[in-house]
Amino acid sequence: MKRDYYEVLGVSRSASEQELKKAYRRCAMKHHPDRNPGDSAAEAAFKECKEAYEVLSDGGKRRMYDQHGHAAFEHGMGGGNAGPGFGQGADMGDIFGDIFGNIFGGGGRGGPRRGADVGCVVELDLEEAVGGVEKRVELPTLAGCDDCDGTGSEDGKREVCTTCAGRGQVRMQRGIFTMQQACPHCDGQGQIIAKPCKTCHGAGRVEDEKVLSVKIPAGVDNGDRIRLSGEGEAGPAGAPPGDLYVEVRVRPHPIFQRDGDDLHCEVPIRISQAALGDTVRVPTLGGEAEIRVPAETQTGKVFRLRDKGVKSVRSRAPGDLYCKVVVETPVNLTVEQRELLAQFESTFSGENARRHSPKSSTFIDGVRGFWERMTS
Template sequence: MSKRDYYEVLGVARNAGDDELKKAYRRCAMKHHPDRNPGDAAAEAAFKECKEAYEVLSDAGRRRMYDQHGHAAFEHGMGGNGGGFGHADMGDIFGDIFGNIFGGGMGGGRGPRRGADIGYVMELSLEEAVGGIEKTIEVPTLDACDSCDGSGSADGKLETCSTCQGRGQVRFQRGIFSMQQACPHCGGRGQTIANPCGDCHGQGRIEDTKTLQVKIPAGVDNGDRIRLSGEGEAGPSGSPPGDLYVDVRVREHDIFKREGDDLHCEVPIRISQAALGDTIRVPTLDGEVELRIPAETQTGKLFRLRDKGVKSVRSRRPGDLYCEVVVETPVNLTAQQRELLEQFEGTFVGEGARKHSPRSSTFLDGVKGVWDRMKSS
């Protein structure tokens, strides 16, 4: 039976461009693919026919010969192949069109993969995080083997991989789509080791502990991450190493609590200081500073000390320090102190006492209002 015209097979005009040919082949292949037409001999024949047509028309040289001589161009030795298509990988044609549907296949990139990234958690005090510090760390990792310089080969000799035939990729069929991925035997290198290194057993890597100096910039916060490029695990067979990620964890401080670039702390004062006012000294990360407490200060009063917080690692602008006053009840009183307090308490009598305790008066008035409403209901 005579062959159909290749342009007719794909349903395109004779001046069709490459993109049009690909779209036509995709439609034809999806329609007649054996996986979609199990047991249908006619569909299988049509599928082979459209593959053959696309192989010729997608190649500029063979398309030119076909346009001049038709099917005869590939018969009786014309075209240098005796009319066959054995020199071409039909899977490659199919994969070129459909592979990009899944992002170019599954792991289709050629070449060995880089080494794995590793993580390290570094605990810092608040002072270390705010001021910056350089620390020495030890990280268990896979390092390049010194005996074979990370190649995995004792003598440097390599062989062509028998699984992928040196291509570094293997192709397989999934439904109607042709997929490709890095060769599992050679890891995408296309070559295997003829004489493995005795120290690393051909892996190119050995377990080791790496000692590193890590510089922590001033102003880092809990959860920040520092990347050290190329300090991760060595890649297999001499491929590039991964990275080391240092995750910062800041321990809780005895006095200060950090919120962004601001610091917060509680400042206890005596009842006499709160009532009469005073100037006290409060701690900061730069040393003590004076804080003036005005008379009649109530517990919970917030005082702001500008630029006494943390200098941000990003903006480099310092935050503020917020001091919350807590009026402390005296304990372990002496007889004299107790007597003086009793005398002082004795002065709060009658209606005149209300003006000395505004919050208590407001509270008592509120309670009285609740009782009155309950009685009238």
């Protein structure tokens, strides 16, 4: 059963257009597949909030939904089980134009297509991702031809296509049906280039290498994408360019592991520090900090340092740093140190040892009970 669209976006039924847009962006950002790779639940939630926004952001569809609920877009309300956008009040010309435009000529003469979007990957150190950085990016692309200013024409002129007489559409007879499709001679533009540019051969663009300086905002995480509008491939024959998408890849760090806006690290301490307690200095991305290790601390104990993580690129709220202490066995001991440890070990005997080693005692009791069960 479908959830209420207002509930999906987390807004009231009287929400304004601006509130709807803000709620949709928040929902889409949280569940976007790029931020949740392989998460089918997040993908379903993303589709759900997209569907809700498509209905509620359209005045006519919203009125229908407020009056009839989900039934407004199902059986009996405008032509079968069509879903949002296909019910009563939908523009059937737009629907068939989108699907069959090239076959039946529903869209009239087409304009030049925009350039293709392109993508690249930028690798960053953790410190660069956290603090923000400017990176130089080089990528092969199709750029507008300088010799013809991207028009594809040597003299800048175009002529009416003789095949379609400037309509951009041609008619084809298939049995009893007469169909229209984009003119194959002018690609639906209605005009042709009489004198193609000798440099780009009429394409209006040439192969080139683009060099850009990309500003990476502070707080980006692995997999985040940055869109640079108009920095993609140039469009054919002077059409608008596409966009450039820069994907961030963060290299592994020798000390910290990142989890969202939180950081994790391991802090080695000596057995004497764990037993007696001590103040230990730990690294953070902003310098050093101190943690107070209490006496009798066991290995694996985690200490939390608030606001010592990463400032979110979206909310700018800082995460935390989690330090897990690991009791380290001493190595390269001197003769004196060995003698002292041997003397120390001799103090552990019988019930006295059990009192000082609770985990070891629990383990031994567990092993004893296991063998008793096996032999009984």
